[in-house]
Amino acid sequence: MNIPTNLKYTKTDEWFDPASGAMGLSDYAQGQLSDIVFVEIVVSAGETLAQGQAIASVESVKAAAETYAAASGKVVAVNEDLSASPEVLNKDPYGAGWMVKVEGGKPEGLMDAAAYTKFCEERAH
Numbered sequence: 001m002n003i004p005t006n007l008k009y010t011k012t013d014e015w016f017d018p019a020s021g022a023m024g025l026s027d028y029a030q031g032q033l034s035d036i037v038f039v040e041i042v043v044s045a046g047e048t049l050a051q052g053q054a055i056a057s058v059e060s061v062k063a064a065a066e067t068y069a070a071a072s073g074k075v076v077a078v079n080e081d082l083s084a085s086p087e088v089l090n091k092d093p094y095g096a097g098w099m100v101k102v103e104g105g106k107p108e109g110l111m112d113a114a115a116y117t118k119f120c121e122e123r124a125h
Helices: 027-033 113-123
Strands: 014-016 022-025 036-041 054-060 064-068 072-078 100-106
Touching: 022 054
Parallel strands: none
Antiparallel strands: 014 022, 022 100, 036 054, 054 064, 072 100
């Protein structure tokens, strides 16, 4: 399980990079979903997000799931490439698999990597 220490995490398995404003689905979540076959980003550049607001719909061979904003802020970029190449979420969830970027993001109440690792391990038992 890949959990970068520079990111912040939600209990619904999204990540947020305070440095770049990028957010997306964690490696743990993509591993649970298995082979991702569809991604639809449901927000647009210019929108103001509230933390916890749905930003994307993700479908895999096993399940469908909503992805939520890990932080509030104004959307400055949307990863349009994911709809054409949803499998990127399985290969590179923290790099090319980012979903949206926000400016002014407020990562309130998010876990650091150590707390998220523990949270994931507790669910695995």
